[in-house]
Amino acid sequence: MGASKVDIYSNEINEIAAIAKVFSHPARVAILQYISTQEACICNDIVDEIGLAQATISQHLKVINDAGLLKGTFEGKSLCYCINVERFQELQELFNSFFNKTKLNCC
């Protein structure tokens, strides 16, 4: 046991849960916030900004990236991370649509 039974839920439900999972760790929320507040989309100083090891940040970035939320471009030696705003917007809308639907039928 211990594994989530993904197959017993609808695609919509699994999608909402998958989106929420990205934001369910403070490091990932902090990374997204930090990237967004930088003038240009700044890179490896995420590690300095947040107090976690480089390997850990890289791992969290992978989770964020797997959700389609990052665009990266190389600038000199370093990789310049940027939020994929279109996808970000899309997730927000999916989430809101779930919230709104749920509120509607409520007693």
Place this chain on the structure above:
Amino acid sequence: MGASKVDIYSNEINEIAAIAKVFSHPARVAILQYISTQEACICNDIVDEIGLAQATISQHLKVINDAGLLKGTFEGKSLCYCINVERFQELQELFNSFFNKTKLNCC
């Protein structure tokens, strides 16, 4: 290690992560959706509807409840669950405010 370093993040960031965690498991999303789609706020047949053991559902309900998202009233023998719409709305707004702020400063 393996424990999240909650103390190195701001309250706002931890709050967003905590909200997201509630929705990060498909069972909890399914439970919320199911409760909302019932005419009256129906009770223990959540167990029948979703294919999980009663103990497991109860555990998920506790997580949802700890986030302030449930109102329960006794009706005869059984506990009648209902979504706390005000709190639900509040979480939606907190989430949206994070999304909107993040989108704003984006490159």
Place this chain on the structure above:
DNA sequence: ATTTGTTATCGTAATATTGCAATAATACAA
């Protein structure tokens, strides 16, 4: 008081997540 129906809690096993050091991989500069 006993039974019945309902929900919560406990104990435990399986799996997932988090975090880091070490190391690989990559890109640029000299």
Place this chain on the structure above:
DNA sequence: TTGTATTATTGCAATATTACGATAACAAAT
């Protein structure tokens, strides 16, 4: 090519989550 800077990956160890059976706790009815 060699060195330097940056990011990804690998391989653990620690902790958290998920799931379930068993059992407790509670309310209502008999």
